[in-house]
Amino acid sequence: MSFDFLSRRKYKIANSYSNPKEYAAWYSMLDRCYNTENQAWNNYGGRGISVCDRWLGEDGLDNFCKDMGPPLPDQSIDRIDNSLGYSPDNCRWASAKQQARNRRSSKLITIGEETKSMAEWCEVYNIQYSLVKDRIQDGWDPLKAFTTPKKRTYLNVGDKFNYWTIISKVDDCNKYNCRCKCDKEAIVAAFDLMNNKSIQCKSCSKLGNTYASKNK
Numbered sequence: 001m002s003f004d005f006l007s008r009r010k011y012k013i014a015n016s017y018s019n020p021k022e023y024a025a026w027y028s029m030l031d032r033c034y035n036t037e038n039q040a041w042n043n044y045g046g047r048g049i050s051v052c053d054r055w056l057g058e059d060g061l062d063n064f065c066k067d068m069g070p071p072l073p074d075q076s077i078d079r080i081d082n083s084l085g086y087s088p089d090n091c092r093w094a095s096a097k098q099q100a101r102n103r104r105s106s107k108l109i110t111i112g113e114e115t116k117s118m119a120e121w122c123e124v125y126n127i128q129y130s131l132v133k134d135r136i137q138d139g140w141d142p143l144k145a146f147t148t149p150k151k152r153t154y155l156n157v158g159d160k161f162n163y164w165t166i167i168s169k170v171d172d173c174n175k176y177n178c179r180c181k182c183d184k185e186a187i188v189a190a191f192d193l194m195n196n197k198s199i200q201c202k203s204c205s206k207l208g209n210t211y212a213s214k215n216k
């Protein structure tokens with residue numbers, strides 16, 4: 001459908017239409033997407049952003065009004081996913097403030113051919129949101145930000161944590177073979193060692209020889 005065809009019909013509708021706000025939103029949406037002279041075209045039509053057939057056809061404006069309902073005075077049309085076009089599923093009325101907030105909180109990230117919110121990508125890659133957020137803010141490449149595992153803190157053989165001394169690392173996990181002061185050995189997680197969750201072997205615990213009490 002050519003823009004000339006659309007614009008001719010739109011002008012006809014405009015004169016008789018009773019919802020000026022909806023009309024204005026609908027018109028400028030089409031203009032951004034199909035009029036190469038529009039100043040914003042580069043960011044819309046030029047990027048492949050289009051309007052769904054339902055809003056383009058003979059009853060386009062009527063369908064648009066039916067689907068969207070009336071906007072509040074300070075609202076304009078907002079695409080939920082910025083990589084997608086104008087359609088009932090992807091559009092809502094939102095104030096400039098709401099739109100800015102949405103852009104901040106649900107920053108959309110494109111990896112390969114797919115665009116998702118940061119939270120959705122975090123689920124896909126099973127990685128902590130706050131970790132990725134910091135990386136993206138630091139300017140990391142998105143794919144790298146989601147796929148680089150959290151840096152592990154490696155402990156060394158001979159390191160001492162309370163009663164424990166590290167003997168060796170357990171393969172493929174962040175756990176260590178440790179020797180207690182009493183010479184019993186056990187596997188202890190690095191987190192437990194570093195956070196004093198495990199300070200000695202079970203026997204020593206039972207005897208009440210806690211590191212803390214001994215050092216009082």
Ligand SMILES: [Zn+2]
Binds near residue numbers: 203
């Ligand atoms: Zn012990």
